[in-house]
Amino acid sequence: xxxxxxxxxxxxxxxxxxxxxxxxxxxxxxxxxxxxxxxxxxxxxxxxxxxxxxxxxxxxxxxxxxxxxxxxxxxxxxxxxxxxxxxxxxxxxxxxxxxxxxxxxxxxxxxxxxxxxxxxxxxxxxxxxxxxxxxxxxxxxxxxxxxxxxxxxxxxxxxxxxxxxxxxxxxxxxxxxxxxx
Numbered sequence: 001x002x003x004x005x006x007x008x009x010x011x012x013x014x015x016x017x018x019x020x021x022x023x024x025x026x027x028x029x030x031x032x033x034x035x036x037x038x039x040x041x042x043x044x045x046x047x048x049x050x051x052x053x054x055x056x057x058x059x060x061x062x063x064x065x066x067x068x069x070x071x072x073x074x075x076x077x078x079x080x081x082x083x084x085x086x087x088x089x090x091x092x093x094x095x096x097x098x099x100x101x102x103x104x105x106x107x108x109x110x111x112x113x114x115x116x117x118x119x120x121x122x123x124x125x126x127x128x129x130x131x132x133x134x135x136x137x138x139x140x141x142x143x144x145x146x147x148x149x150x151x152x153x154x155x156x157x158x159x160x161x162x163x164x165x166x167x168x169x170x171x172x173x174x175x176x177x178x179x180x181x
Contacts, residue, residue: 026050030135032107034076034083034175041076044107046180052097056106058085068112068119078174081111084119090151090159100129100136101158107138107178110145121145126165127178138178141165 032044043062047055063074066084075084086108094102109125112118124145127138143164152159170176 024050030180033179033181035177035179036173036175039175041175043076046103048096053093053095054103056094056103068117073119075112076175078114080114081174082114083109083111083125083175086110086124086145086148089148091157093157100131103136103180104129104138105158105160108145111173121149125168125173126160128165129178129180135179135181138180140168140170140173140176140178142168 026049028048030046030048031042032046034041034043041062042059044056044058047057058074062076063085064077066073066075066082068075068084073084073086075082088105088108092102092105094106096103104127107127110119110121111123111125112120122144124143126141126143128141129136129138143160143166147160147164168176
């Protein structure tokens with residue numbers, strides 16, 4: 001329990017440091033990048049506010065529209081795999097003053113083979129974010145996105161638990177690293 005409290009305090013302190021670094025009323029726009037061994041792709045912009053809240057927007061040029069498994073997806077097309085953004089389907093605060101989890105939820109993806117017709121939600125991708133100086137760096141984890149098929153209980157905004165995340169082997173993914181700077 002003490003370990004968990006220490007981690008929560010550290011995350012809150014990191015988020016508070018972010019919110020205090022901007023003057024009152026100021027905003028800062030940061031780019032979200034996916035990186036592989038030989039590629040760096042801007043996929044989104046995050047507008048940070050001094051109160052800890054943010055706005056999130058995908059970069060349209062990075063994505064192609066696909067209709068998969070009876071739903072529209074915005075996908076980054078690759079030679080062997082497509083990475084498709086999965087908008088978090090429930091309420092989200094978009095507030096970093098209590099950690100980076102809301103931004104992690106905005107960055108949910110699922111991969112599919114380039115030649116596959118449908119999408120398999122068990123191929124979920126989740127980047128666990130940590131602060132690295134003045135940027136955020138995400139370590140890729142795999143997850144079964146079917147965990148999001150049922151709405152969380154009332155008042156629960158963060159249903160993705162560590163038990164359903166498995167750290168991914170970076171060699172198994174074309175864009176295993178995420179950076180917000």
